[in-house]
Amino acid sequence: MxxxxxxxxxxxxxxxxxxxxxxxxxxxxxxxxxxxxxxxxxxxxxxxxxxxxxxxxxxxxxxxxxxxxxxxxxxxxxxxxxxxxxxxxxxxxxxxxxxxxxxxxxxxxxxDPTLPGVRVPVAGLLPAGEDALETLSQQLALGRRAYKWKIGVLPCKQEIELANQLVPKLPKGVRLRLDANGSLTDDDYKAWLSWCMAHREVVDYLEQPLAVGREQEMMDRADGMDVPIALDESVVGVESLIEVARHCPDAVLIVKPSLLGSRAQYLRWRTGHPRQRVVYSTSFETVIGLKAVWELAALDWPPLAPAGLDASSALEDDGLCPMRIGWELSNADWPNGLEHEVWEHL
Ligand SMILES: [Mg+2]
Structure with missing residues (x-):
């Protein structure tokens, strides 16, 4: 230091x-x-x-x-x-x-350029719609323990049918995260809540089912259903995160560090609120931003939840994230000189 x-x-x-x-x-x-x-x-x-x-x-x-x-x-x-x-x-x-x-x-x-000596498990990202089925088959070889699938893109009934096809493909213990990006209608939300309840053993959480501003409603409607609700768009910046955490202590908070604002303020809050469930997520940074996202996840203790750290598979191979991202990332994945190499590539 x-x-x-x-x-x-x-x-x-x-x-x-x-x-x-x-x-x-x-x-x-x-x-x-x-x-x-x-x-x-x-x-x-x-x-x-x-x-x-x-x-x-x-x-x-x-x-x-x-x-x-x-x-x-x-x-x-x-x-x-x-x-x-x-x-x-x-x-x-x-x-x-x-x-x-x-x-x-x-x-x-x-x-302080040193890094925590921690391994952070990585969650996979599945594309919206039917493409998810094939991508999941390809990604399973990486051994990831959780997959996020974007919903709210096709009609609800069609997506629930696809979800029914995804579930049998998941190896035992692998969880599905459903991310609606705030787009569900009230009826869609009801249908997804019922589906999640029926598939509780594979559903990690249902993310941002309704629009920003309806946080309490999202939580109230899921109350007693044993379906964790994650909030993502509702949490933009550390001040809003603290506010949402105060009102929704049962919510899983999706933390996109690149959007947080003050790193120090977040770490202070986290130290005082270790029980709030948080999941860290990339904003599709280069390896420089990804390392900072990883470090924040690694500073959490214990970093059990797979983090959305797959910043490269959805992007073209442009040399800005020149690393293999498998089922976990540890401090050994950030060798000296990696950031300089990417900087020179920009
Ligand atoms: Mg999201």
């Missing part, structure tokens, strides 16, 4: 990247074709380097606007206004959660 002084000058560099999905990622919001993000690099005068990544997800933008027409992500983040050096205290002024996270990760790495 090498603390930084408040007024220490850090050289700031950043690079924009674009990553294309192999097939557009289909969710209830429509298609996501290309993920745009920024990698930040900070360097001290004695040559220490820290990396961080800014990886917004358009539909998680609390203003609901996504990227403004005609401006680049770098302009939107205001990165060009920072100048070539910053001081660690600049974090206090950063209001955008994704930028705060990326900058704080880079500063944290400068202070």
């Amino acid at each position: 090498t603390p930084l002084s408040h007024n220490q000058e850090l050289q700031l560099d950043y690079r924009l990247y674009r990553r294309r999905f192999r097939k557009p990622l289909v969710t209830a919001y429509g298609e996501w074709v290309e993920r745009e993000g920024v990698v930040i690099r900070l360097q001290t005068s004695d040559g220490r380097v820290g990396y961080g990544e800014v990886a917004p997800i358009p539909w998680f933008d609390p203003n609901g606007k996504g990227l403004l027409e005609g401006s680049t992500l770098v302009e939107q983040l205001g990165l060009n206004e920072f100048g070539s050096t910053i001081q660690p205290t600049c974090l206090r002024q950063i209001k955008l959660p994704t930028l705060h996270w990326g900058m704080e990760c880079a500063i944290t790495q400068l202070v």
Whole structure:
């Protein structure tokens, strides 16, 4: 650990990247074709380097606007206004959660680049619709213990029929996570709750069945049904996470670290609330952002829930996540020089 002084000058560099999905990622919001993000690099005068990544997800933008027409992500983040050096205290002024996270990760790495010696199990991601059946067959060889499947894309009856075909393919002990991205109607939600109750032994949780703002209703309707409800879109940024956790202590909270904002504030909350069930999830970062997501999951104790860390299989092989992601990720998966290699590739 090498603390930084408040007024220490850090050289700031950043690079924009674009990553294309192999097939557009289909969710209830429509298609996501290309993920745009920024990698930040900070360097001290004695040559220490820290990396961080800014990886917004358009539909998680609390203003609901996504990227403004005609401006680049770098302009939107205001990165060009920072100048070539910053001081660690600049974090206090950063209001955008994704930028705060990326900058704080880079500063944290400068202070302490060591990693926890923990293995984090990895959950798989299945595409929406019928493609899930074939993808599951391919992914089973990786030995993952949980799979997330996007629902709310096809008519409910059709998806329940597909779910009935998925279940017998799951090896014993492997769990299914159903993610509706807030798109179910009241009747669909009822139908999925009944289905989940009937398949309790394979269902890990039903994620964000109804729209943001209906959190209490989602929890109340599942009350007594023994079906865990996860909240994802309802949890954007650490302040909203703390608020949602207070009102919905039984909810599984999906933590997308890249959208959290303050890493330190989250860790303080987590220390005081170890019983709230949380599941960590990638926002399809490069290996630089993925490592930071992994580290947050690894800092949790015990890190039992498989985390959504498969940041590469849905994206084209672009060299920005050059690692094999199997059924778990440990500190040995982040060799020295990996981040530098990806930075040079940007
Ligand atoms: Mg989700």
